[in-house]
Every structure is written in C-alpha cells, then in structure tokens.
Amino acid sequence: MDSVIGIQEQCLSDSERWFPDVAHDLIHHALSMAGEVGEFCNLLKKIERGSLRHDNESHLELAMELTDVFIYLMNIAAVMNIDIGEAYDYKRKVNIDRFGSANPHPTPGRISGPLQSTDGEGPG
Helix, strand or coil: CCCHHHHHHHHHHHHHHHCCCCCCCHHHHHHHHHHHHHHHHHHHHHHHHCCCCCCHHHHHHHHHHHHHHHHHHHHHHHHCCCCHHHHHHHHHHHHHHHHCCCCCCCCCCCCCCCCCCCCCCCCC
C-alpha cells in the first residue's frame, strides 16, 4: 500500500467483507479502538512493572495491538471520508505555527526507543 488513503480504503473494504453489520458504524469503531488502546496500555503497564519481559514475543504483541488501533483509526477516517494523510499534514502545519518549527536534530532512520524490537527483526 503506497498511500494512507489506500490503507483507509483497504481497511474499510476488509470491514465490509468481514463485519458487514458494523463496517460503517462509527460508535463501534471508536469503542473498539478505545479497547485496543487499553490492551496496548495494559501490556506497557506489565512491562513497566516487571511482570512481563520486554522480549521479541511481547514486542510483537505490542506491535499487533498498536496495529489494531491503527486499523480502527483507518476505518473511522474512511467512514467519515477524511483523508487522514492530508489531515495530518494540515495539523502538523498548525502545530508548527503553534509550537515552533520541526526538531533541528531529527532522529535518523526509524523511530526507536526503549520498546524497540530486541533483535531488530519484525515490527518495531
């Protein structure tokens, strides 16, 4: 998929095929997305408190929960006929005007941090 709008269309098409009764139901998508955010945060909590190791398996679980959030967001945007890529570009300009220009020292390459994949393989 080479565009955000293409991803939105694909997500909505999948929802129409797999879940036709709720594919265009904004409340369903919003509540489902909130649930997925909760599942992602619960995994983060367990890693933070030490009851779940941050290894390749838990990293993949985090990536999959975050992807579920993304899929619901893409469905919401598609149902509302919002090009989320264009909306992002516009919002970024608003934020630059509000908070100042972009970071003069951007992170090279992919975003990384404490939850970066532990082996460099797979999502994250």
